[in-house]
Amino acid sequence: MTDTKPILKADDLSKRYEDGVLAVDHLNLNIYPGEVYCLLGANGAGKTTTINLFLNFIPPTTGTCFINGIDVTKDPLEAKKYIAFVSENVMLYGNFTARQNLDFFAKLGGKTDLAKNDYYQVMRRVSLQEKAFDQRVKNFSKGMRQKLGIAIAVIKDAPGILLDEPTSGLDPKAATEFLEIMAELKKEGKAILMSTHDIFRAKEIGDRVGIMREGRLVMERTREELQHEDLNKIYIDYMKSAEAPAA
Amino acid sequence: MIATIVKKEVLGHILSFRFIVTLALLLVVVPVTTFVLTNDYLKRIDDASLRQAEIETYLRSYAHFNRIGNILQATPTPIPFHALVRGLAPDINLGEFDNDPLPVMFPLVDLVFIVTILMSLVALIFAYDAVSGEKEDGTLKLALANGLARPKVILAKVAGGGLTLLVPFLLSLILGLLVILVHPGVDWKGPDWVALALVTLGTALYVMLFYGLGVFISSRHHSSSASIMTSLLVWVLLVLVVPSLSPYIASFLSPTPSRIQVDREAERLGDTERDDLGRKLQAERMRELVAKYPVLNERLSEADKKRLMERDPAAREAFEAARKATQGAWDEANRVQGEKIDTVRRAAAQQEEAQTGLARTISMVSPLSVFTYLATDLSSTGLRNEAYFGRVSDVWDRAFWDYAQKRIAELQAKDPATDWWNTPVDMSDRPRFVYTAEALGGRVEAALPGFLLLFGYGLVFFVLAYVSFLKYDVR
Amino acid sequence: MTWTIVRKEILANLLSYKFYVVILLAAVLVATSFFIMTRDYKERLADYSLIRPKPGEPIAVNPPNPLSIFAKGLDEAMARSFEVGPTGISVRAGQKSGNTVFAFFPTPDFLYIVRVVLSLVALLFGFDQVSREKEAGTLRQMLANQTSRSTILIGKWAGNFLSLAVPFLLVTTLGIAVLGLDPDIRFSSDQVLRLGLILALTLVYIAFFLSLGILISTLTRRASSSIVILLFIWALLVFILPNLGTLVARQVVDVPSVRALSEKREQVWTREILLRIKGQGDMPSHIRSISAENDALEADYRVKFDRLVNLSKNINRISPVASFVYAVTEIAGTGIGEEGAFKGEVVRYKNAVLGKRLASPDLKSSEYPAFLYRYRPLGRVLVRGALFDTAWLAAFGILFFALSYLAFVRYDVR
């Protein structure tokens, strides 16, 4: 895989907030087409910050994010053509129906020539129930909105996908379905960066799994390596060792 | 328990951004307004004494009873309360050639304006999220989960919020009063202070009323953004629209004849119709006299008449009788037509009064109007004062008339042949019009219904808020 | 891309409850105002037909201006009758002076509704534009695409402006069309043009407040603080600054009170008449000196008053709302400038009448010239301030929009 160039690349990435918190500490990441990278870490470890850096929502303190080889701080608009995003808490436009939301964001994503059926297809693909397609999003449950958020990412058909805790709030069945979609997207050759707290699903879907602590990537394992290890134990161990020096 | 919640409410408001902004705004606007109004008041005092001096100078050379009426007129002098409340602006005067159009474009700021517009808006800004906002934050659920009774919560909310609101107002008012007090030219007397205290009480009622309204609206909504929207719409209607529409609605429901039409009618009655009647009466009376004194039938020049009268006492009697008859006929005509004019004018005045009353009643749907009437009446700058001024200037008119009669009688006694109408007279002992505001008792009495109405509105809004809150779904 | 966002904004408005309530309110108010002010205009028209001078009478009366339905301004002062007698001008006002409640509250004309209500409506459209999207996460979602922030901001502005302006224009033009059907109300083509300008100016005004709303929403994190700040700014701009400005100007410029002037006039003519009765001089010379003295009073007052007006205008222009009011009333022909010009015409007419009077041996003439007031041409009105006021208003709108762009570029979207 190393011979192709990465879609998502963090190069010596650091972020120190104005109040002095070092949220990301010299992070290096390369995610290649057809690869799923799962970021684990305790609350406040810096996962969301990393994703925000990729989206150029905040400027990095040092280092660079590249999307498809494009420096996101230099040419953010061009870079964002190659990326889709599912945010942690998708609220969307409450007064719009699912399809209207999808339509709007698809157009922003450059898909201007889609027909009604295309939208329905995508919504079916993320297993949103049929009767919700033309209902207002206001009354959706959190899981339904999450699915719609994924649909928005899927319909853009971008080579890179960033997901911030996409499975939070999904019921077990929906979570399983979500993993299936991820697998399909992976098969289509997307590079996926996904932050999560769900260790088991990370192990299941992730080609690589990284654990962040205080902004640093303290551990990284490939799928093969994890076959023989207990990820849960590793995670807890790493968290413990973080507390140890302090104690 | 309730004290704890009130304290929390007060603290919550005082620490809030909107409290700071309100305080800052009022602390600037109120003293600036009083400063400017005080200077304006002093200027008007100067203007009034200047005018008085001009009149005195004029009288020194031209004090004839002829046409003194339009020079000596009762005019209202500025009162110290003008440093706070302008009331009905005197300069929008359409009856004279000169007018001051600036206040027509932008009505001027005074205390009444600050209370009615600004404080009501502030009250709603403070209240709009009293219930809906706490629901959104989840704190309402928490409070009620801790066994707080709902009536206590709502009571504490209204009391705490309303009281906090008065703090910036009172502080700024004190600052404004300091501005007035350091001005040497403004002399506030006991009744003025009492009136001010009552206006402040009215302000408290007015602000509480709007706070109650805001809490009511807030407890009808589940999101504070919807609540502020409704609050603003209600505010626009109640404060900005209803008062402005009311006189027009009244003029629609209870029309009055145009003043111009009335004037025309009065003119016709007093002019052509009077002439017709006078001529008719004169002819009638002369017919009788001619039968008695044939000499009247002769066409004589004035000179011949004079000569004839000197020679012949009978002719003299005849001419005398004719003169009297003519005079009598015209007096009668004047009287009859005068009564007709009075009737027309009185009817028009009654209709105007009815319309004004109706407009006033309609406008009282809005607490703004209630407060405006209350405050202007208390400070004797409003409608009531207008009527009062009419009464006292009538009294003065009569006094001056009596004085004129007395002086004329004196002149005639001295020399019957004098042309008293056009002789200069020393009028320095004339009764002067000194305007003093109405006694406080009457003003307070007039304001009483306003207080009751404000209190009633407040009570209604509070009860509505209370009932809505008891049924409020806190989830 | 921008168009996609414009369409989304319009759709979002069309789907929201707020939109209908607000638009309905504005529509009802505009319609009510049209209805009431039309009646008021017609009543004054009836008055006019009563006091309208017969041919040869020395009376100056200007018919009420149909544009006063939209911006009443000083039309009532301009539609009085000015009767020129030997001792001066006697003035008669119209109908409304009987009901004192009128004096308490502002006239609810179209200008008032726009100035007060529409500005608030525009703010309500703008205040949560950014924070709402931030809270819903849609701002991030939008920016995760190749959408630039300026596109979003322009799209938002345009979308909301259209959702405000289109229904507003619909309601207003419908109202005007209904007015046009009324046989008593006739607009000349010049007045139609002026009306068009007023509507255009109204749109600029709405744009100004929309920009202000969006600006504050880009500067605040929460909708609730945004609305609080906006309401305070609004109260300052719409009510306090323009009103206080007039009073402050009065502190600086000394202008005799109206009452002092009219007392002076009374003194002048009674004095002259008394002198005449005493047998000093002949009548024409007295008439001449009354007139000259009155003109001197008027000229002196004009100079001082103009200084006051200019100063208060300039102070009030701190608030662009005042600029808007000045521009609209001047364009409608009911503004302070027009009234001044009109007064000047009346004085000139008085002098013409007096000239004629003095030329005839018995100081009476049956054939006085008729008075006809020609409103200042639109071009002059524009040059004399209306254009500046419009530009001033627009400049603030653009400035606010530019500032909101600067703020939005830095806006933390997380």
Ligand SMILES: Nc1ncnc2c1ncn2[C@@H]1O[C@H](COP(=O)(O)OP(=O)(O)OP(=O)(O)O)[C@@H](O)[C@H]1O
């Ligand atoms: N705007 C900010 N200003 C200052 N510090 C911030 C800001 N946002 C986040 N942080 C800090 O940066 C660190 C990383 O936060 P981040 O949101 O990236 O964590 P996370 O891994 O996504 O956590 P979670 O699992 O709870 O979502 C935390 O210590 C947080 O306090």
Ligand SMILES: [Mg+2]
């Ligand atoms: Mg996070």
